[in-house]
Amino acid sequence: MRFSHALPLLAALCLPVTACAAPSTSSTPSAPTASAAGRPAPGYPVTIANCGHSYTFDRPPSRTVLMSGGAVGQVSALIALGVEGRIVANAQSYGASDVPGRAEAIERLPKAKINKGSYDISRESMLALRPDFVIGTTGFDFDAQNGYATRQELLEIGANTWLPDSTCGGPGTIKGTQTIDDSYEMLRELGRVYGVSGRAEELIARSRERIEQIAAKVKDGPRPKVMYIIPGMEMGAAEFSSIGANGMWNDIFAKAGGVNAFAGVTDAVFANLSKEQVARTDVDAVVLINWRNPDPDGAAKNLFAQFPHWRAARDNRYVVLSDSAYLGPDNAVAVERIAKMLHPEKF
Helix, strand or coil: CCCCCCCCCCHHHCCCCCCCCCCCCCCCCCCCECCCCCCCCCCCCEEEEECCEEEEECCCCCCEEECCCCCCHHHHHHHHHCCHHHEEEECCCCCCCCCCCHHHHHHCCCECCCCCCCCCCCHHHHHHCCCCEEECCCHHHHCHHHCCCCHHHHHHCCCEEECCHHHCCCCCCCCCCCCHHHHHHHHHHHHHHHCCHHHHHHHHHHHHHHHHHHHHHHCCCCCCEEEEECCCCCCCCCCEEEEECCCHHHHHHHHHCCEECCCCCCCCCEEEECHHHHHCCCCCEEEEECCCCCCHHHHHHHHHHHCCCCHHHHCCCEEEECCCCCCCCCHHHHHHHHHHHHCHHHC
8 A cells, every 4th residue: 555645644643755845934023922911820831933034922722723644743742741720623544543531532522624645634624724833854844835824914903823943944854853852842842831840840851851761671682673664655756765874763773772774875764775785785673564454463474584595584573553653742652662673582
């Protein structure tokens, strides 16, 4: 099964979707506010810097809208922070999660009216929602050329906006490789916006402690070569175009006691390789990402049938993950599950 050409989707995965038009530019916001007129709420105003602009909040957002139907990192963060009751429309959904109950919690949220085939909210639908805060995953989410409300248009109706700083310019202009610290920074910043900084710091501390414990267990062991792949997802013209090369998963692999088998084959986020190129690479284990895949175990079986010489194939060594291996609140889950696959004797 082939999914559409990468949606600007998995923007949370920071996919380099070069087909996306460049995002619209707008004037620098001046002292925006996300609340009605009146005195700031206790602990406010709060000002954050995002994508070169400053946004000021006089109170916690009460009408949040989430863009990017191919991502779940931001909606998962709001649920983890306990502020999901402030969401009036959510376009983010996977239908699966590595955290028990998370997919069901996302499913219960108010759903956004999305454009068919784009997994995102049109300008008209967005403005009709009367949001006071809109969260996206890349600059694509605020690109007028793609039919979406711009950050300036939203500001003019009283809605502040937020994106990960690494993807401000859109899917094709990724700034560097994300790490687990980027997930922490997202939690910390959204915690400030919603007035739950204590909860954010608690989540961060718990994740750091868990990851440090796992990393300590596997630090002296061998470093298996790991493939990260999203079966069925097309990122380019080659037969294998959804192999992760440079992304948060590299940091996750390192903490789990492994190394990316395809790191260095390209400067892009995803490698775009032929079957022959893939066959020449040693792969000891596979992290298979389930993005709306009806049979991820079957996808692993098919992959191993094509490359029976891999140690991963001989040992049937793989793990299926969905939402914990990229930007979001649950990277410790990915680190632990991958570490247990790579170094079962340590657990």
